[in-house]
Amino acid sequence: MAEEKQLTTTINGTESRPMIFPLEKDKSKANDNIDDINVIDFEGEDDPLDPMNWKPWLRWSHIMLMSLMAFVLSLGDLAFAPAVPMLLSDLHVSTESPLSTLVISIYSLGTIAGNLLGPPIVRCGLCSQPTIQVLIAMRFLAGGFGAVSYTLGGPIIGDLFPAEKRGVTMAVFSGGQMIGPVVGPIFGGYLAQEQGWRWVFWLMVILSGAVYIPSVLLMRESYRPTVLQNKVRKLRKSTGNQQLKSKYEVDAKRIGLFIGAMLCGATSDCRMEKASKGGEQKPEYQLPPLLLGTITVPLGLLLYGWVAQYHLHWALPLIGTGFIGFGFMTTLLPSTNYLVDSFPLHSASAIAVTELLLAASGALFPLAAPPLYNHIGYGWGNSALAFSTIAFAPLPWLLLKFGERIRKRENATTL
Structure with a gap:
């Protein structure tokens, strides 16, 4: 059996995986597996x-x-x-x-x-x-x-x-x-x-x-690639092996795979580590509540607008805003969960885009609301908003049907 030297390192009170460093006479045999040996994971x-x-x-x-x-x-x-x-x-x-x-x-x-x-x-x-x-x-x-x-x-x-x-x-x-x-x-x-x-x-x-x-x-760092990179940095210092790298670390080979995937349109399956009820848990399973939101939001907008237009009982506008709030939650939470499950390593970027749209809407719509309601009234003003939400109603259905296929295509770019 080839002679080896073994080094164990402790990081934050946790014993790390023993790192094996083949001696000179074993280098030719070890070259085939050197990449695997130097890749650090949890x-x-x-x-x-x-x-x-x-x-x-x-x-x-x-x-x-x-x-x-x-x-x-x-x-x-x-x-x-x-x-x-x-x-x-x-x-x-x-x-x-x-x-x-x-x-x-x-x-x-x-x-x-x-x-x-x-x-x-x-x-x-x-x-x-x-x-x-x-x-x-x-x-x-x-x-x-x-x-x-x-x-x-x-x-x-x-x-x-x-x-x-x-x-x-x-x-x-x-x-x-x-x-x-x-x-x-x-x-x-x-x-x-x-x-x-x-x-x-x-x-x-x-x-x-x-x-x-x-x-x-x-609060401390929770992003898995960064946590692993910190571990790699400490192992490099303690072992002297500068070839160590995190499994998330990008190198030239991975960049080449990325370009090849983009050019050839290759796809890869989206793998989920957890199973639900004996089956694979897919991000699309988070989407059904959105279907309810596509109904309640325009319904609430129409109810609020027209009862306010005709000055009906004060409780009716509250019911309308209740529908809007309920629809907002049944849209926001599943959407966020879907993004987190679909982009586990890049969910911050994905959510940042949605927050940008939410913030821009919250800043600009109040400026447009007074002229809108002054010109066409609460009824037709809210109807215009309701119709705009109805225009986006097919999106959850499209994601349910084609979301997995889209994710597989996009996942190829992360290789």
């Missing part, structure tokens, strides 16, 4: 370095903190709305000016890009801005710096939980994002009435800081 299903094997309290603390971040960000979107008349009066801005709407909607536009550290600092500036123009700019920055809480929530859930356990965690995370716009105007209106509009922003400063501090202390 040590089986129970490797504590794998984010899915972290302790439950640590994984759930990440989910709760991301939910709180999303809550604070969404709270800041509309908490300021009741204080707008007071602000316009203080800053001598006409209520007919487009700036009166932009000061609210610009926050959503800012969430297209962002970082976490900025919101507390920017919101301090919001508390004392003397002009409406500077206030709008600071609102844009506040929304932008906090956008990471929307973008990274789904990918972090995908890193920490297997597919069959993501439903509850995704609901917990999305709950923070959904509750903020509901309670924001209530707290904002009361605080602005009692303490002035600047205290709405001081409240956001306090809440942002309260969430940011435990986030810095508790």
